[in-house]
Amino acid sequence: MKLSELFTKTRKDAPADEVSKNAQLLIKAGFVHKEMAGVYTLLPLGYKVLENIIAIVKEEMDAVGGVQMKTSALQSRDVWDKTNRWDDEVVDNWFKTKLKNGTELGLSFTNEEAYSNIVKNFVRSYKDLPIYPYDFKTIFRNELRSKSGIMRGREFYWKALYSFSKDKKEHDMFYEKMQQAYTRVYDRVGIGDKTYMTFASGGTFSKYSHEFQAVSDAGEDTIYVDEQKNIAINKEVLSDEVLIDIGLDRASLIEQKAIEVGNIFTLEHKFSEPFGLTYTNEGGQEVPVFMGSYGIGITRLMGTVAEMLSDERGLVWPENIAPARVYLARLGNIPSVVSGADELYNRLTTAGIEVIYDDRDARPGEKFADADLMGIPYRVVVSDRTVQAGRHELKQRTKDDVETLSIDNIIETLTQ
Ligand code: ATP
Ligand code: MG
Secondary structure, eight states: OBGGGOOOOOOSOOOTTOOOHHHHHHHHTTSEEEEETTEEEEOHHHHHHHHHHHHHHHHHHHHTTOEEOOOOSEEEHHHHHTTTOOSTTTOTTOEEEEOTTOOEEEEOSOOHHHHHHHHTTTOOBGGGOOBOEEEEEEEEOOOSOOOSGGGSOSEEEEEEEEEEESSHHHHHHHHHHHHHHHHHHHHHTTOGGGEEEEEEEOTTTSSEEEEEEEEOTTOSEEEEEETTTTEEEEGGGOOHHHHHHTTOOGGGOEEEEEEEEEEEEEEETTTHHHHTOEEEOTTSOEEEOEEEEEEEEHHHHHHHHHHHHOBTTBOOOOTTTOSOSEEEEEOOOOHHHHHHHHHHHHHHHHTTOOEEEEOSSOOHHHHHHHHHHHTOSEEEEEOHHHHHHTOEEEEETTOOOEEEEOHHHHHHHHHO
């Protein structure tokens, strides 16, 4: 991608009302545009990061048997009346609207009802189970506070998978597989070493649920971490009884602020019963389907990485999710430099390496500052001097040393 073709620009300051570090950085780097508190547009570079995170999550969901679909954002009231979750007294963060004829509609704030209502049309016998449908979706929540940038949107993007199993035994096996899939997701997006699986409240349906909490001062939650056992527990469920259940010792726990980047829930029959989602088992009896739910806030995850891995110069994207691998800074406009930089750009893109090519007429300092602010993992500099030497400068975003390498060696280093 050539910067001269990209319409976004970096800027010195974020809007005065933006208090979160992730949104400040993403706005300054030109990755997102703030519509209003809790509502953000993803600009081209931000959307690339989102797509990269989606690809990782999709791979991991498909690997455990997930099948992708796309549910509607507009939801009919009848479906929600079945579980008594339409009432504003019961769910306080609904966005609702009406058809011209007065029929009430809601904008999806979660998906258990929609999935149960859909799946019941297709499940008849034990032979139809288990199934693991999922989707990526824009979710709407009228959050009371929205001060955490894209980590708490009133409109946000998530992945939700629902498991439909024959019984608890089958469910438990899948639930454990999902714990591992989630761990791989957080590793691959670059925050695995700071993310803990925590014991959280299971609500009305099970003793515990599990959350995936990334340790950060920007977090809205408090967890207690046992670093040695690599496990944690949410403040809201901390009690001696719980500590004994998971074999933890109150002495060895450290209090930390953390961001909930995902959660997994055992739902049992809570949703299958009201929807009549049953199947005929091998003994010929009609029994309810055993359900689970598995969410990841995709935009929250992106904000979390931005927040946690950044430094005083700006964003720092891990290679797996960066909008490009290389920032190619061309210094000057003389023909030899232009053709040298063009050649390198073509060679890199032909080798399958994504490049942001800074072909603008701007000062070197400005180009270096933008490369850092955007957080691109590698920077290559092409100047009159490097063209004459036949070797260009390669530097990593997180390191200080600069290497001078031939084009072949640059490509070799970047494709390793
Ligand atoms: P929280 O406790 O942070 O309000 P939640 O427990 O209500 O979240 P779920 O309804 O279980 O969240 O949604 C699944 C996932 O979606 C969460 O683990 C989180 O990663 C993400 N998420 C929830 N609310 C938001 C939001 N307002 N903006 C961005 N992501 C969100
Ligand atoms: Mg929560």
